[in-house]
Amino acid sequence: MQSIRERFPIFEKKVYLNSCSQGALSIDVQEAYQAYLNDWDEKGSPWEYWVERMEAARQAFAGLVNAEPGEVAVTTSVSAGVAALASALDFNGERNKVVVSDFEFPTIAQIWHAQESRGAQVVHVPAAGNTIPISYFENAIDDQTLLVSITSVCFRNGSKLDVPALVELAHRKGALVLLDSYQALGTYPIDVKQLKVDFLAGGVLKYLLASAGLAYLYVRKDLLPRLQPTAVGWFSQANIFAMDIYRNTPAPSARRFESGTPPVPNIYAGVAGIKLIQSIGLERIEAHIADLTGAIKEGAMRRGFNLVSPVDPAKHGALITIRSHKVDLLVKWLEQDGIVTSSRDNNLRISPHIYNNQRDVDCLIDGLTRRRELLV
Numbered sequence: 001m002q003s004i005r006e007r008f009p010i011f012e013k014k015v016y017l018n019s020c021s022q023g024a025l026s027i028d029v030q031e032a033y034q035a036y037l038n039d040w041d042e043k044g045s046p047w048e049y050w051v052e053r054m055e056a057a058r059q060a061f062a063g064l065v066n067a068e069p070g071e072v073a074v075t076t077s078v079s080a081g082v083a084a085l086a087s088a089l090d091f092n093g094e095r096n097k098v099v100v101s102d103f104e105f106p107t108i109a110q111i112w113h114a115q116e117s118r119g120a121q122v123v124h125v126p127a128a129g130n131t132i133p134i135s136y137f138e139n140a141i142d143d144q145t146l147l148v149s150i151t152s153v154c155f156r157n158g159s160k161l162d163v164p165a166l167v168e169l170a171h172r173k174g175a176l177v178l179l180d181s182y183q184a185l186g187t188y189p190i191d192v193k194q195l196k197v198d199f200l201a202g203g204v205l206k207y208l209l210a211s212a213g214l215a216y217l218y219v220r221k222d223l224l225p226r227l228q229p230t231a232v233g234w235f236s237q238a239n240i241f242a243m244d245i246y247r248n249t250p251a252p253s254a255r256r257f258e259s260g261t262p263p264v265p266n267i268y269a270g271v272a273g274i275k276l277i278q279s280i281g282l283e284r285i286e287a288h289i290a291d292l293t294g295a296i297k298e299g300a301m302r303r304g305f306n307l308v309s310p311v312d313p314a315k316h317g318a319l320i321t322i323r324s325h326k327v328d329l330l331v332k333w334l335e336q337d338g339i340v341t342s343s344r345d346n347n348l349r350i351s352p353h354i355y356n357n358q359r360d361v362d363c364l365i366d367g368l369t370r371r372r373e374l375l376v
C-alpha cells in the first residue's frame with residue numbers, strides 16, 4: 001500500500017492546505033469516478049445498481065456517525081437537507097424560535113430566515129471574538145425555542161462550540177438541536193448517539209475527501225413520524241417506483257427528506273472518500289491533525305502573527321486562522337509559491353489533513369515570513 005500522501009497526486013506539485021474548502025483528490029476518488037463512467041458505458045442505464053449505490057452511500061455515512069441507515073437522508077447539499085428539514089417544522093405552535101449561533105455558515109442562517117414567512121422567529125447568538133460564551137446561549141434559549149442551530153467548527157475562524165454542553169442546555173429547555181458538522185466530519189470521531197443531537201448535517205467535499213454534490217442529513221429516529229417535509233420528490237416517497245400522482249406518501253425513514261434523482265457520480269466518489277477516511281481511522285487522523293495545527297500555531301505565534309483561532313487545542317478544529325490586512329493578496333502570493341490556502345473575512349484559513357506533513361507546515365511558515373508585511 002502506498003503511503004497515504006502518495007494517494008494524492010497534487011502533492012507532487014503543491015503544498016495543499018485548503019481541506020476546509022475542498023479535500024485533495026485521491027487516486028481512490030479518481031478511480032471511483034472512472035468506475036461510474038465504466039458502469040454507464042458498459043451497462044447503459046443500470047438504475048437498480050445505482051439505487052443500490054445510494055444505499056451504500058447511506059450506510060457509509062451511518063457507519064461514520066453511528067446512526068442507523070434509516071436515520072440518514074442522502075442529499076445533494078447541506079442546504080437541500082436542512083431546507084427539507086425546515087419545511088417539516090411547525091412554527092405556529094407554542095414554540096417558534098430558532099436560535100442560531102453567529103458561527104454558522106450563511107446557508108444555515110438564510111434557511112432559518114426564510115422560515116420567517118411561515119412564523120419562525122430567528123434569534124442570533126453573537127460571538128465574543130473567537131468564542132461564544134455558553135451564557136449567551138442561556139440568554140437566548142427559552143421555552144419558546146423550537147430549535148438550536150449550531151456548528152461543530154466555525155468556517156470563519158476554526159473555533160469549536162461546546163456541543164455537549166449546548167445540547168444539554170437546549171434539551172433542558174425543551175428545544176431540539178441541529179448540528180452542522182461540515183467542518184468537522186473526517187477530522188475526528190463524531191457519534192450522534194453520544195452527542196445526543198436531534199439532527200446532524202454535513203457533506204463529503206471537505207475532510208471526507210470527495211467532491212461537490214453529496215451531503216447528508218441525520219434525523220433522530222423517534223422524531224421521524226412527526227416530521228412531514230413539504231419539500232419532497234419522488235425519491236422521498238415510501239415506494240419510489242409507485243409513480244403515484246394522486247398523493248404524497250413519505251417514506252417512514254429519513255429518506256422522506258430526499259428529493260429527486262440522486263447524484264450518482266458523486267455517490268461513487270463519496271463512498272470512496274468515506275471508505276478511505278475509515279480505513280485510516282478517525283483517531284489517527286485526529287492525532288495527526290492536532291500535531292500539525294499545533295505546529296502551525298506555534299510557528300505563527302513565534303513570528304508574531306495574529307492568531308485568530310483559539311490557542312487551546314480543545315477549542316479549535318482542523319482549521320487555523322491568522323489575521324491579515326490584505327488577505328486576498330496573501331492567498332494569491334502563497335498560491336504563487338505553490339501553497340494553497342483560502343480566506344474568510346480578514347482571516348487566512350489553513351486546514352491540514354492526514355495527507356499533510358511537517359514539511360508542508362515549514363513551507364507555509366517560510367512563505368508567510370516572506371510576506372510578513374501582510375500579516376503584522
Ligand SMILES: Cc1ncc(COP(=O)(O)O)c(C=O)c1O
Pocket residue numbers: 076077078079080105107151153155180181182183203215
Ligand atoms: C460549516 C458549513 N456548512 C455548510 C456549508 C455549505 O454546505 P452546502 O453547500 O452543501 O449547502 C459549508 C460549506 O463551505 C460549511 O463550511
